[in-house]
Amino acid sequence: MKDAVVVGGGIAGLTAAWRLRDLDTILLESEPCVGGRIRSFERDGHWVSVGAHMFPGRGSFLWELLDELRLERARIHGSLLGIAYRRKIVTGGHAETFPFRLPLSPAARISFVRAGLRIRRDAARYTELARRAEGETESDVRRRLLGFLDDRTWAEYVGPVHPQVEAIFRATANRLTAEPDEVAAGCMVALFAHVWSTGGVELGFNLRNGPSSLPSELARRLGEQVVTGAQVVEVAREAGSVRVRYLRRGREEEVSARCAIVATPAPVARRIVLDLPAETAAALDAIVYGPFVVAGILTDATTAWDDVYSVLTVDSSFNMLFNHSDAGGALMVYGGAGRARRLLAMSDDEIASTVTADLHELYPEAHVREVIVQRWENAIPFAAPGRARVQAALERGVDDTVFFAGDYVGEWTHMESAALTAAEAAAAVRARVDAPLAVS
Ligand SMILES: Cc1cc2nc3c(=O)[nH]c(=O)nc-3n(C[C@H](O)[C@H](O)[C@H](O)COP(=O)(O)OP(=O)(O)OC[C@H]3O[C@@H](n4cnc5c(N)ncnc54)[C@H](O)[C@@H]3O)c2cc1C
Structure with missing residues (x-):
């Protein structure tokens, strides 16, 4: 035995x-x-990922494991905080400035600022709760965090917002493979806290070899x-x-x-x-899972997205775009939840042409050489x-x-x-x- x-x-x-x-x-x-759900391939000197790709930093369990295995990390240099809306791509800078830099109506800006202040406050609370007190185990912290804003959905928590802001929040929830009326408010606040790097360990690294x-x-x-x-x-x-x-x-x-x-x-x-x-x-x-449809996209190198790593794409067939190589070359896009369900109904060729057309809306200069489609029916378990x-x-x-x-x-x-x-x-x-x- x-x-x-x-x-x-x-x-x-x-x-x-x-x-x-x-x-x-x-x-x-x-x-x-x-x-x-970690899946990457080697193509023409680039790695192309259709699964997990961002690794946490120093102090995390995985950091130690990578050290133990002597696997080389690569710090992500491009901005992790980008939003594309109505063909305008806004990257970098403070999250608080986004309502004023995105092409939103005046009413939407006010709605975004109001909701943003509340999210900011609760993300800070989440960060506080994430701190492990002396004598506490990982499990103690985990249970406390899971209990945070666990009694309502994100849609209930945020209440009525301007439709343009609603579209931004929907694209954000799709990142968790959820819709705003499915995911627990605490789970979404955690996402904001992680993206703003105020909570948990920052997901700021790739692996050199994929x-x-x-x-x-x-x-x-x-x-x-x-x-x-x-x-x-x-x-x-x-x-x-x-x-x-x-x-x-x-x-x-x-x-x-x-x-x-x-x-x-x-x-x-x-x-x-x-x-x-x-x-x-x-x-x-x-445990509730939602779907992702992912496309790994090989392009001819361009400097267009040199300083960009990840962009929330609010009005595309996909809701996230990632740039995996400094000079372009290997991109990844995915659509989660409802976006994924629409893409899942298509053939791989239809998915490839749909995401390529939407990529060209954002980056007309992108010359796409190959699109690798990956369907994840159970991509991420989100907290309901x-x-x-x-x-x-x-x-x-x-x-x-x-x-x-x-x-x-x-x-x-x-x-x-x-x-x-x-x-x-x-x-x-x-x-x-x-x-x-x-x-x-
Ligand atoms: C597109 C995408 C992007 C992501 N990006 C990130 C990211 O940037 N950073 C991050 O930290 N996380 C990311 N994630 C999440 C991350 O991939 C997962 O949280 C993590 O890989 C889950 O690991 P796991 O071992 O729990 O499950 P899995 O990776 O799902 O492993 C389960 C394994 O069990 C096997 N299996 C299933 N049934 C059986 C059976 N009957 N018998 C034997 N074996 C079986 C499966 O084949 C699989 O290999 C992403 C996920 C996706 C889909």
Whole structure:
């Protein structure tokens, strides 16, 4: 019997397996390669990403992991604070100046300033709540943050605003794969706090060789402890251990272990773990995901966006544009929530021509050479009102035998939360494995 089985080879599963590499463990990943929602390719000397790309800074868990693996970071130089509206691209400067620099009507400017003052105040409150007091655990902070403005949607919180401002907030909510009437107010305030870099750890870094170099390096070092093309169909608890059934190369295989870390998205965890307690099943069911349609775009280099890294695109088919290389060359755009649902109804060619046309509205000089389309039906788990109530059940796992890890277990659903919750699950497994076996 193995010490642990890890299900899922995204950053959560790989982090868990890495932390337990001295034990007898195996990681089972259904896809032919690891990485999950971190996905980038090499093209003509550029990396093109269609998944996660911005890494947190010093003091974060991932910073330490990158150091340990000796992976080279690249600081993001361009502005992270851009908004494009009615063909005008406003970047850099203080967020407070945006209502006056964007082409808004006078009434919209007033509406934007009013809402902005309130968001600013609550983003500062969020930042205060994010500070860990002495003796507190990550889990304590997480639960406090999840409870912040968790009783209402963003639309209810912000109330009626001018339609031009509503369009800006909708594009912002789409970044979380949500619409304003779906996402909890606290989750949106957290996004503003992160973007303004007043809260949490700043997402200010790329990896020199592209985001996928992180999962690839972890898998390389873990060697035979990682098995790809292994789709787990069942995790059954029996007599203080787990039996995991999976399909590989058309055959059914089975492995037993003392514990399992299930590091798949929540709906998969809900489906494959048998006999879940009602509270755990309800907690997994409460996790809401929205879609992204992403396009990785290769262009001929231009200096047009040299000083820009990310732009909120308010009136395009996509709501975000990212510039992944200093001199142009590799861009990424995505549409979330309703925008994604409209794009999902199209063929890849239609998506490519739609986003290219919208890109030309913003940057007429862009010469597009290739568009790589990626559909993420379950892209990001965003917090809907009431999300805080299920946190304890997610963190508890089941019977000290099955533990859950992944971005959805965290408060801020990004790579950092995925890795942190995996490290916590790995610590729980280690405590269990180190404990003497119960003798009946
Ligand atoms: C377009 C996009 C942009 C993003 N940008 C950022 C960003 O800039 N910064 C950031 O921090 N985060 C970003 N994110 C979020 C980030 O990608 C995720 O939070 C993080 O990668 C989640 O990691 P995970 O390991 O929890 O889940 P996943 O990456 O989803 O990993 C789960 C793994 O489980 C596997 N699996 C599923 N079912 C089974 C099964 N039955 N058996 C075996 N294996 C299975 C999957 O194939 C997958 O590999 C972005 C996400 C998207 C989609």
